Amino acid sequence: MATKLSLTLTCGDYEITRPLAEGLVEPDGIALTVLTNTASRDRHWRLARNAECDLGEFNACAYFMARERGHPFIALPIYPHRRFRHGFVFVNTGKGIKQASDLRGRRIGCYGGFQPAACVWLRGLLEEFFGLPHRDAIWVIPRLDEIPFTPPPGLSIEFAPPGKTLDAMLAEGEIDAMLAPSFPAPFMKGDKRVARLFPDFKSLEIDYYRQTGIFPIMHTIIIRQSIVEQHPWVPANLAYAFNQSKQVAYERLRNPRVLPQAWSTSAAEEQAAILGPDPWAYGLGAGNRKNLETAMRYTHEQGLTSRLAPLDEVFVPIDDGIFSGVGGY
Secondary structure: OOOOEEEEEEOOOOOOOHHHHOOOOOOOOEEEEEEOOOOHHHHHHHHHHHOOOOEEEEEHHHHHHHHHOOOOEEEEEEEEEEOOOHHHEEEEHHHOOOOHHHHOOOEEEEOOOOOOHHHHHHHHHHHHHHOOOHHHOEEEEOOOOOOOOOOOOOOEEEEOOOOOOHHHHHHHOOOOEEEOOOOOHHHHOOOOOEEEOOOOHHHHHHHHHHHHOOOOEEEEEEEEHHHHHHOOOHHHHHHHHHHHHHHHHHHHHOOOOOOOOOOHHHHHHHHHHHHOOOOOOOOOOHHHHHHHHHHHHHHHHOOOOOOOOOHHHHEOOOOHHHHOOOOOO
8 A cells, every 4th residue: 555645734723624624635645634723823833933743824924034034844825814904903992093193103012923914914004004104103012923033223112011911901001002813802892992993894804905906815834845845746735635625615615504694695695796706715826926925015014024035936836727616605
């Protein structure tokens, strides 16, 4: 019997990757062990600092930093996590903040650190579209980031005091606002001291997509460079399997019995009308190139990288034909 190549993948428990994790889809020639029971921040830290798995889901912006610094991984054009971000800027309601430009000179928390893709994208969006240059604020982070870096002159970064969470600091007014990958605990509990900066975030996100064509890529899949060099067939086989997994997920989600949501089918129809049939498209086609080049530009403008690398230098080239034939749900 032929022996398959054993690889370990760490990623989130997403519907589009679950068929891989459950073994419903198997990459040809590869025995894939999938680890999903790890928090996103811990997964990124362990990949960045310890290179613990053969491949894994990783913050795209931190990846650009890591690649520049010689990290032994290279990216595959596979993006398990995307998210619009306008709805994830939160403010203390007692500070009189009505628009983004009101945050000039203010202290803004970055949940998870300065480097999470959510924070890089949001700082870029606030600067490019809402009049808040990233150097005009003081950024407060809870701990060290995955990729060591020295802030450039003019960039103000502070650490939260020991024992203090950014959630509590926002509610108590010790910081004026916060960029978050998810929802602050006070907001989830209905604390009136915390609110979104953009209450009409959905319409802003739709307008942003219609203006730019960008559904922001948060994470990509990275793999050990040595595996690609030793087994050059592996990237394409993994890409095909990830694409198959996504198709299986789409087909499952077309069933209105699956999601415990009363209007799941109409939400899917609305999404398809705005974002097209496959919003989670893989590959390096024109739309994804613009998406990734924007993320790379924001990463560079915020002092995290020294240059803008060509995408073909930081991603394994994979024929986009492998990613064809996927229809949305």
